[in-house]
Amino acid sequence: MKICFWGDIAGALNDKTSGGGELQIALLARALAKMGHEVVVLECECKQGFVTEEGIKVYPITGWNNGIKMIRTLTHKLPQLYLNLRDQKADIYYCRIRNYRHVFAYLAARKVNAKFILALASDLDIMSFKTRWKYFYLANLHKLWYFFEGLFSEIIYPILLRKSDYVFVQHIWQKESLLRKKINSILFPNLIDLNERPVISNNKKKGFIYVGWLDKRKGFIDFFKLVEKAPLHTFIVIGPPRDKIGDFYFEKLKTFKNVSLLGELSHSETMYHIANSKALISTSPMEGFPNIFIEAWAFGIPVLSLYVDPGGVIKREDLGVVADGDLTRLLDAMNSFENTQEFAERAKTYVDHNHVLNAERINEINCLFDDLVNHRKSGRI
Numbered sequence: 001m002k003i004c005f006w007g008d009i010a011g012a013l014n015d016k017t018s019g020g021g022e023l024q025i026a027l028l029a030r031a032l033a034k035m036g037h038e039v040v041v042l043e044c045e046c047k048q049g050f051v052t053e054e055g056i057k058v059y060p061i062t063g064w065n066n067g068i069k070m071i072r073t074l075t076h077k078l079p080q081l082y083l084n085l086r087d088q089k090a091d092i093y094y095c096r097i098r099n100y101r102h103v104f105a106y107l108a109a110r111k112v113n114a115k116f117i118l119a120l121a122s123d124l125d126i127m128s129f130k131t132r133w134k135y136f137y138l139a140n141l142h143k144l145w146y147f148f149e150g151l152f153s154e155i156i157y158p159i160l161l162r163k164s165d166y167v168f169v170q171h172i173w174q175k176e177s178l179l180r181k182k183i184n185s186i187l188f189p190n191l192i193d194l195n196e197r198p199v200i201s202n203n204k205k206k207g208f209i210y211v212g213w214l215d216k217r218k219g220f221i222d223f224f225k226l227v228e229k230a231p232l233h234t235f236i237v238i239g240p241p242r243d244k245i246g247d248f249y250f251e252k253l254k255t256f257k258n259v260s261l262l263g264e265l266s267h268s269e270t271m272y273h274i275a276n277s278k279a280l281i282s283t284s285p286m287e288g289f290p291n292i293f294i295e296a297w298a299f300g301i302p303v304l305s306l307y308v309d310p311g312g313v314i315k316r317e318d319l320g321v322v323a324d325g326d327l328t329r330l331l332d333a334m335n336s337f338e339n340t341q342e343f344a345e346r347a348k349t350y351v352d353h354n355h356v357l358n359a360e361r362i363n364e365i366n367c368l369f370d371d372l373v374n375h376r377k378s379g380r381i
Helices: 020-034 072-088 102-111 129-140 145-163 172-180 220-229 244-253 267-275 291-298 310-317 327-336 341-354 359-373
Strands: 002-007 038-043 057-060 092-096 115-119 166-169 208-211 235-238 259-263 279-282 303-305 320-322
Touching (some): 002 020, 020 038, 038 072, 092 102, 092 359, 102 115, 102 145, 129 145, 172 310, 208 267, 220 244, 220 327, 291 303, 291 341, 310 320, 310 341, 320 327
Parallel strands (some): 002 038, 038 057, 092 115, 115 166, 208 235, 235 259, 279 303, 303 320
16 A cells, blocks of 8 residues: 655654644654665655665655746646646655645545545634634734735645535534534544653653743743743743744843743654653644654653643543643642652553554554555544
């Protein structure tokens, strides 16, 4: 079987992921390659192709940056994306992360009689336009092109949801939401690879940790307010600023003696700091199923979330605290939550049963994709 991915994925294959969605694509690609399938990745900004140790073939999209800069999206990028995808003649084309350009993978799949899979990367993918306007478009006013891309995505993405051969969702709320729109989906939980576990320090946990982009969309303003209210706690911040708001509060946090700003780290370095923290702090108002939540639980670290509870799992499995938008309640949780050995074991067990990319899960993924390409009915992996 041949499976084709496309996007900004090369970094995630080399421990330098640009985001959670990219990391999930890389993990899935590795799992499929380990089962002997031919896996190819078309990389947008890659100048030279390479092959990973698992055998994943990464190809640059030919002609991607040719032509006149102002018009080359129409004259070169989009036509070359389609031609490169079509020429792979894959059995399955897999797309994740909301993007109007997925339509070219869909058209390529139809051209070569292949299957097309669309995977959700965020709850925003299937929520109302009003919600996306509030939590995505208004949070990206610094990039005008987002509005043009957003306009195309608003037209194309709902069509792809209904035209896809299969839609993968991250948690039960997403599945139920799509069912209300009469769209069937397959529950495909996010993955985590724990083959190389970070060293856990025997010393007292260092502090609370924030991981992610530093911007308005990820709730960085609320995080700054939390730090202001918690001078007796120490904080570790991993991630670079992504907008003017992020830059502004990043500079202000430099004056706080209880905050360590580590900037952008490799994925393995980030995992080390998560594993040695008291708890993971999330102030993002809207997510899908954050990888960092799974990574924290994998090392027995609780998640203290201001807003997000993916599929209700934090409350249902008792994996931390959800403050329902109340910053004072989040601060109270920081002051009172006890990370006991019982909690750590419960969190690790949850991850082992639902997210770890082990031999059993890889086999389940293999069977799922084999069923999909051969028109057999499949359900939750």
